[in-house]
Amino acid sequence: MFNLDRLTRENIRNLIPYSSARDEFSGEAKVFLDANENSLGSPLTKWYNRYPDPHQLKLKEAISTVKAIDREKIFLGNGSDECIDLLYRCFCNPGKDNVIICPPTYGMYEVSANISDVEIRKAPLLNSFQLDLVHLENLTDEDTKIIWICSPNNPTGNSMDREDVEMILNNYNGLVVIDEAYINFSPQKSFLQELADYPNLVVLQTFSKAWGLAALRVGMAFASEEIIETLNRVKPPYNIGQATQELALKALEEVGQVNDMVIELVQMREALKGVFEKLPVIEKIYPSDANFLLIKVKGAKKLYNYLLGKGIVVRDRSNVKLCDDCLRVTVGTEQDNTVLVDALIDWQVENK
Numbered sequence: 001m002f003n004l005d006r007l008t009r010e011n012i013r014n015l016i017p018y019s020s021a022r023d024e025f026s027g028e029a030k031v032f033l034d035a036n037e038n039s040l041g042s043p044l045t046k047w048y049n050r051y052p053d054p055h056q057l058k059l060k061e062a063i064s065t066v067k068a069i070d071r072e073k074i075f076l077g078n079g080s081d082e083c084i085d086l087l088y089r090c091f092c093n094p095g096k097d098n099v100i101i102c103p104p105t106y107g108m109y110e111v112s113a114n115i116s117d118v119e120i121r122k123a124p125l126l127n128s129f130q131l132d133l134v135h136l137e138n139l140t141d142e143d144t145k146i147i148w149i150c151s152p153n154n155p156t157g158n159s160m161d162r163e164d165v166e167m168i169l170n171n172y173n174g175l176v177v178i179d180e181a182y183i184n185f186s187p188q189k190s191f192l193q194e195l196a197d198y199p200n201l202v203v204l205q206t207f208s209k210a211w212g213l214a215a216l217r218v219g220m221a222f223a224s225e226e227i228i229e230t231l232n233r234v235k236p237p238y239n240i241g242q243a244t245q246e247l248a249l250k251a252l253e254e255v256g257q258v259n260d261m262v263i264e265l266v267q268m269r270e271a272l273k274g275v276f277e278k279l280p281v282i283e284k285i286y287p288s289d290a291n292f293l294l295i296k297v298k299g300a301k302k303l304y305n306y307l308l309g310k311g312i313v314v315r316d317r318s319n320v321k322l323c324d325d326c327l328r329v330t331v332g333t334e335q336d337n338t339v340l341v342d343a344l345i346d347w348q349v350e351n352k
């Protein structure tokens with residue numbers, strides 16, 4: 001049976017959260033003398049001298065409408081990276097508990113675990129880049145608090161088989177975090193609407209990819225009210241700045257524009273794949289449900305440095321397990337993609 005109390009660290013269960021100045025009154029106020037702000041104003045025209053809403057209610061309301069998820073089931077972090085860090089701090093006892101990751105995958109699950117002194121257990125993906133359920137099951141014990149699943153996965157680009165993920169959700173009593181940073185680029189259905197069925201499910205999404213707002217730093221965690229409440233107790237009071245809240249709110253009015261960009265990026269990904277298929281230097285292009293392509297090339301390191309020399313930065317993943325000689329290439333603008341392809345053609349000519 002899933003039991004959130006059992007999963008939550010004792011010190012967090014007993015924590016008396018910080019009560020911010022803005023938490024301690026309700027109703028309309030005219031004179032704010034409670035938070036030691038600069039009452040004269042700010043060098044900016046906006047009233048940025050005031051602390052922002054610690055609960056980001058307006059922004060959550062708008063996200064709730066766009067995602068069709070209750071506001072109480074939404075947590076906002078300073079990027080998904082803050083959500084990842086907070087999940088460790090809420091649920092994993094340093095030096096005692098463990099979590100499972102499925103490499104090759106997003107690096108912060110491991111880095112954050114190391115920062116929190118939480119043991120990482122690895123169930124590498126199969127050669128098909130799908131989950132190894134048997135290995136996963138063998139790794140879990142009563143101190144396993146989180147299984148991290150990234151779908152579509154970074155850096156491989158594929159989505160995990162839904163039945164496999166459901167198998168884990170149905171049979172594992174710890175938290176299952178599904179990181180859907182790239183879900184907008186995927187034909188697969190999000191797990192968001194499954195929250196009602198799985199009390200152990202946490203879905204991560206972000207404004208950094210499809211929404212094009214990586215600089216703002218807004219990540220979203222969706223989960224049961226109890227899990228969200230726990231994250232809220234632990235987060236720094238004002239973790240999302242006022243300007244960020246305003247800009248994200250504005251962006252949410254432009255869902256149509258974002259959808260158009262997603263369609264365009266997916267088309268460009270497929271077009272780039274078509275061009276890559278004709279380049280002998282590229283030995284394999286892995287199927288992608290994301291806004292990047294993982295490619296296997298001859299001499300990845302050399303090619304990586306060659307591209308760098310031309311001012312083109314891709315991600316060298318050749319040292320990563322199962323990704324020998326692989327580079328990860330983000331889909332760029334038409335012009336970016338052309339510059340890249342031209343450089344690859346030059347490389348081929350020079351290395352004949």
Ligand SMILES: Cc1ncc(COP(=O)(O)O)c(C=O)c1O
Binds near residue numbers: 080
């Ligand atoms: C799978 C995955 N999750 C999370 C993140 C981080 O997202 P954010 O910018 O919201 O911190 C990334 C960034 O590359 C990612 O690839």
